Amino acid sequence: MENSKTSLSELIQLERPNWQHQPKNASSAANAVTTLKQVHEIVNGSARLLSLDLEFYCDGQPQMPGTTRLGQIAGRVYGQDDAFNYYVFSSKMTPKDQLSLLKRLDLRYSEAERLTVASVLKKVLRFIDRVQPDYLVSWDNRLDLSVLNQEANRLQLAETSRAWTRIQPLDLEKIISSDVFEKSSGISLARMCDLLQLQHPKPHLADHDVLMIDKILQFYALDLNKILH
Known part of the structure; x- marks a missing residue:
């Protein structure tokens, strides 16, 4: 059974006293990024970027059919090997999803039961607290951030403890769609990797997606005027 949200909030407050008194609307001092020129400047500067990606499963419980739930969350600090990758296991998954995850992680059911949303979010918050990123980079963050906040709501996690809400978002997909393709509809990460001839892991x-986001950031960090003669 997943831990209660209250206990998680209390644990975070005890372990992270430096955030206890943050005002509710406290946010990153980093400037918003809307163009690839700004992306180029940021990745070549001193800002710390954390790429984040989520994968999901559909709640298999009759009382919540089709509800999107957090199944995996991964993050990677730009230009470094500093990363995390956590899976969530839940009795709310369909039997097929449970079996698939048990096989992928090579865990017994009793071991997998420890992979709760509460335990995973606690680890993610510790990582963010250590890294203190200026930007939270994603490839279309609408569903990711929505599901993340929904899970936090279920755990009754205080808004002041939701570190991801205080980091300046950088939606790389939105910027590229607008700046390169001049359209509002998005381009898939797989398609972008194809265009840049990056091999996307299967x-x-x-964790594969954040690695690809990191490589795309590396591409836009290049100064092609100096490379191409």
């Missing part, structure tokens, strides 16, 4: 997992 299967489609959150």
Whole structure:
């Protein structure tokens, strides 16, 4: 059974006293990024960027059919090997999803039961607290951030403890769609990797996606005027 939200909030407050008194609307001092020129400047500067990606499963419980739940969350600090990759296991998954995850992680059911949303979010918050990123980079963050906040709501996690809400978002997909393709509809990460001739690892997992986001950031960090003569 997943831990209660109250206990998680209390634990975070005890372990992270430096955030206890943050005002509710406290946010990153980093400037918003809307163009690839700004992306180029940021990745070549001193700002710390954390790429984040989530994967999901559909709640198999009759009382919540089709509800999107957090299944995997991965993050990677730009230009470094500093990363995390966590899976969530829940009795709310369909038997097929449970079996698939048990096989992928090579865990017994009793071991997998420890992979709760509460335990995973606690680890993610510790990582963010240590890294203190200026930007939270994603490839289309609408569903990711929505599901993340829904899970936090279920755990009754205080808004002041939701570190991801205080980091300046950088939606790389939105910027590229607008700045390169001049359209509002998005381009898939797989398609972008194809265009840049980047080999996207299989299967489609959150840790693979953040690795690809990191490579795309590396591409836009280049100064092609100096490379191409």
